Amino acid sequence: MSTKTFLRNGAAGFLFLTGVTAPQRRAVGRLSIATFHRVLHEAERQAYPFPGLAVTPEELDAFLAYFTEYFDCGTLARQHERYLGSEATARPLLALTFDDAQHDNYRNARPLLARHHIKATFFAPVIAVERQELLWHDRMGFAVLALLQQPRGGRERLMEILANAGLSGNGPLSLVRNAVHEAKGLALEARLHLVEELAAAADGSHPPEFARLMTFGELAELAADGHEIGSHSMTHCLMPECDDRALAYEVGESRRILQARLGQPIETFCYPNGNTDARTARAVAGAGYRRAVTTAWGSNGRETDHFRLRRCDMVTEHARDSRGNIVPATVAFRMSGLYPGLK
Ligand SMILES: [Zn+2]
DSSP, X not given: OOHHHHHHHHHHHHHHHXXXXXXXXXXXXXXXXXXXXXXXXXXXXXXXXOGGGEEOHHHHHHHHHHHHHHSEEEOHHHHXXXXXXXXXXXXXEEEEEEESOBHHIIIIIHHHHHHTTOOOEEEEOHHHHHHTOOOHHHHHHHHHHHHHHOTTTHHHHHHHHHHHTTOOOOSSSOHHHHHHHHHXXXXXXXXXXXXXXXXXXXXXXXXXXXXXXXXXXXXXXXXHHTOEEEEOOSSOOOGGGSOHHHHHIIIIIHHHHHHHHHOSOOOEEEOGGGOXXXXXXXXXXXXXXXXXXXXXXXXXOTTSOTTSEEEEXXXXXXXXXXXXXXXXXXXXXXXXXXXXXXX
């Protein structure tokens, strides 16, 4: 364990014991929203290009135990309405959200949510679900990993394709994360072209079965359980890049299709990659949604715009103690906003 982690855990323990970061002090009168992405077993997480975006079922179980002890948990639609209605609750309000409608959420999160009696919100990117096609960053990530594992010349081929797209793969993270981060800066066409080229070069290697998305049928089962389904756009595009027509399609058509498929009102929108601006927020409000979430860190108060709600991304590496367990003190430290480097 690094000195930094040691100091962090020490500070977390002290602040929790003294009540400084305790939810009953920090989160009262506010709406907190937790974000999860994938829920993968450890062996799957090791094979996933972005392990930091995944929690294991055991880790999710620990997060859920913490949440039920300290918060009043529910879907975002329900918790937001209760918050707006100034409902008095014994514990502070927390909504749980899962992005991208990954099948692992259905397989691994659903039973745990049932066991903890928690309802959550799942955000579905409609075209990816419809076509059962991985989101571009996952396709790119798996192709990069496959190229790196090719015995002869895979890495050279990879670096050549990245260089042709104007990317270096250099940066503070792993090669695959650096490359995907750089690819977000490309224009849409160039980005999609790059993904196709990498997938073609990694030819013969298919993303593993565990990486697939939920079907509409599985989303409908979650809705029938009492979970909320929200829209995560049609194409998982970076919304500020869309012109007005594309924007109307991304927000309006995704809402229409999900409502038709699920028979549930679709009231919540999640900006892909968290990217938004005044124009996109207006488009979401205009399409009939009641709220939208970003990836900006923090909890929400009276001052927060309903169409730019803040969330707390649940990253395991920031919530572990020295033995690797998820413990209340470190989660509370992270969610309190006092944790260094969040702003
Ligand atoms: Zn997403």
